[in-house]
Amino acid sequence: MRSKILIFCIYFFAIALSMPYSALAKAKNDIIVTVSVSPESPFKTTISFRDQKQLTKRLLGSTTEIASYNPHWVRATLTVKKRIYVYDHDGQLYEKEMPRRYVLTNDVRQRIEEMVKSVEAVHFAQAIPWEQVKKTLKRMEFGTVIDLETGQRFDVQRRAGSRHADVQPLTRKDTQIMKNIYQGKWSWKRRAILVEVDGTYFAASMHGMPHGAGAIKGNEFPGHFCIHFFGSSTHRSTEPDPSHSMMILKASGALAATIKGASPEELVGYFLTALHEHDTHAMRMTTDGFTLPEGLSSIESVRSSEIIIPSDERGPLLIEVPVRLSYIAREGGNFRETWEFLLRRDVPGERWRIIAIELNP
Incomplete structure (x- = not known):
């Protein structure tokens, strides 16, 4: 948790250094960009950007046309002068409460794209190959799992696994949090997650079913569960599992580009x-x-x-x-x-x- 906050603070400070001091205070023309993994997700990352080169004026003055959007194809939401807009994966901007699309000039769209990418870089993580990840998440190493839908997090320890990580929740509280993520029932269903190890974040996928042996006393977790990273496979296959692969794409923010x-x-x-x-x-x-x-x-x-x-x-x-x-x-x-x-x-x-x-x- 501290590592995530530290990384965010460093990132925000770096942005702040590139702005005049007055930009650090929230201005009425600030553009607020919010990113989440799905429309229903309560776990969001929000960053406020200073209006540059009269972007707000140019955006609001854009030509509009009647059009509606697919809420499940939304990439980010923008708040400008208390009005909410949605920016989709095709680079189109819509007003949220009205069936209206804005016809953006290339430079306005490019600036929006830059802001959205900045927020995505904080919210998601890179899909690093398992062969590299396991050099950081070594056997007996500790990490933190962050569920991208709910934002809930819990600590784990990698105990085994060669083609993926076999891990266990550290404590009884960690086990309760994990079970709560799965609505109180253990399940083989995959979920998009981030795994943080010593301040480094990895896009990953987990299932929620205890199986096999467990070795951490007192955690009340009957076995271990599996976390897959890019290039991971199950014990019985050398090929990546399609469901885990899709969730890793979600965790890295790359699912929409893959679908396109x-x-x-x-x-x-x-x-x-x-x-x-x-x-x-x-x-x-x-x-x-x-x-x-x-x-x-x-x-x-x-x-x-x-x-x-x-x-x-x-x-x-x-x-x-x-x-x-x-x-x-x-x-x-x-x-x-x-x-x-x-x-x-x-x-x-x-x-x-x-x-x-x-x-x-």
């Missing part, structure tokens, strides 16, 4: 991975914001999926991707179905979006 560059088949894969992890936000990031089918809420886990490769007769702007999958329902029972995903993009070269899903057509 995904092929239709890859995009459907991210959707199904998010469905398996019950990550509604990540699912909706792959879509254009349409209402998801109610049947998805009955699925406990996706056991397997196989994309049926479409024919060569695929349009440049619209495509169907059929998928055979098996899943376990929340109320029990195994099911095998074929789903059809419909994807669209506005122009060649832009990102694909899922615009409809037909379950078991």
Whole structure:
């Protein structure tokens, strides 16, 4: 905790040194930028920036047009003169309370981009390869886990693990915090986290299921749990686990950029991975914001999926991707179905979006 505060203070002090002294006091034209991992996350990072080169005046004077945004594609929120705006992953700025998009000049957009990146650098962490991480998070080394959705944190010790870190909560209190993150029930579901070791932060992913042996007395944790970093794999595989990989992308702030560059088949894969992890936000990031089918809420886990490769007769702007999958329902029972995903993009070269899903057509 102290290390995180120290890093933030150093970062803010560095920004402050580049400003006139008057900028340190909160001015009415300050631009406040806030970043979080999802719209519902209470864990946010907020930094106030001094208005430079009349950015506020130029921003508010921009041409506008009627348009709405996908709340799950929001990258940051900006507060300017008590008005709230949302900045999405496509570099578009919208007024939050009105269906209105601002047509920004390149230099105004570039300045907003610079501010947002500055806040993201504080909120997220880099996806460092496991081979490097384990030189810092050595066996018997201590670290702090920060859950990116809730902001809750607890201390752990790495006890073992070669392809990933096998860790245990240090104390009974740490165990209680971890269980609270999982709503009071142990679960194999993955979560995006940061791991802090001696002031260095790493993007990572954890599950919440005690298993195997435990060796820390008094922590009331029956075993250990696993933390994966970039390039980590499970004990039984040499390939990274798709769910852990997606959560590491979230923890590094890179999931949206990955989705933007995904092929239709890859995009459907991210959707199904998010469905398996019950990550509604990540699912909706792959879509254009349409209402998801109610049947998805009955699925406990996706056991397997196989994309049926479409024919060569695929349009440049619209495509169907059929998928055979098996899943376990929340109320029990195994099911095998074929789903059809419909994807669209506005122009060649832009990102694909899922615009409809037909379950078991």
